Amino acid sequence: MIDAHHHLWDLSAVHYPWLAAKGATRFFGDPTPIQRNYLLSEFRKDAAPHGISGSVHIQVGAQDALAEATWVQGVSDAAADWPMAQVVFCDLTAPDLARQLDQFQALSTVRGVRQIVGRAPGEDARTGTNALLDDPAFLAGLREVGARGLSFDLQLIPELMEKxxxxxxxxxxxxxxLCHAGSPHDRSPDGLRSWSGQLRALADLPQVVCKLSGLGMFQHNWREADFRPIIETCLDQFGASRCMFGSNFPVDSLYSDYSTLFAAHRNLVPEPDRGDVFGATVQRFYQL
Incomplete structure (x- = not known):
């Protein structure tokens, strides 16, 4: 079984401006408890007891994306018994995109790129990341990524799905x-209906798969039943062969321990679908 979405950081090796900021509450909550090193050894202690035996590391806002990717490569090289792929940050609109991708592809663990399109309505209004969708260079960058055999991790909010x-x-x-099931931030019945309707635009594209991850970011005091409509909708629209489990640790450790999170997903995914969701889909997609 493979965890398709997690982060690691060594604060003495790589600088993460958002993580170093004190007293800055984010859309996912107060990061204070995770403003410390979170290394592979701790992640393995969290995940391995549940049968997880490999993972996909997702970039997480380092000041220097290549430094982060190089550090992750070193972590992977030092843990031969733990298969790990990584998704790096790269600005797809950069004039030197080809040069940057060449550097990343020199690292054997690199499978894809993430450039966040949307995090949460309030933060997006300040950062303007949604503007990527109107930039022809972004589309050109997406095509370049695919031409190189790389994938793209898409993080956005439901309001941006159709566009x-x-x-x-x-x-x-x-x-x-698709990261975090498309971040359904409005958990009211109307909000979930709207998310489900907009999700269809992405599910109808055969090249898109869906991560069942980060579901606690917009509902911190969640219970297992709160995840049911999200997981059931994703499985219905994408099918198990296009869905994968991701813990989003250590960010989601702000709301629960790994055991509770994993159990909720396992209980809500029907037994016939678990082979795909907890392993086969991510192995195919990220070539693990």
């Missing part, structure tokens, strides 16, 4: 992993 689907349809050779 994003129109962009992705023009880069049909680029495999896309």
């Amino acid at each position: 994003t689907a129109q962009v992705l349809a023009k880069a049909e050779e680029t495999p896309v992993a």
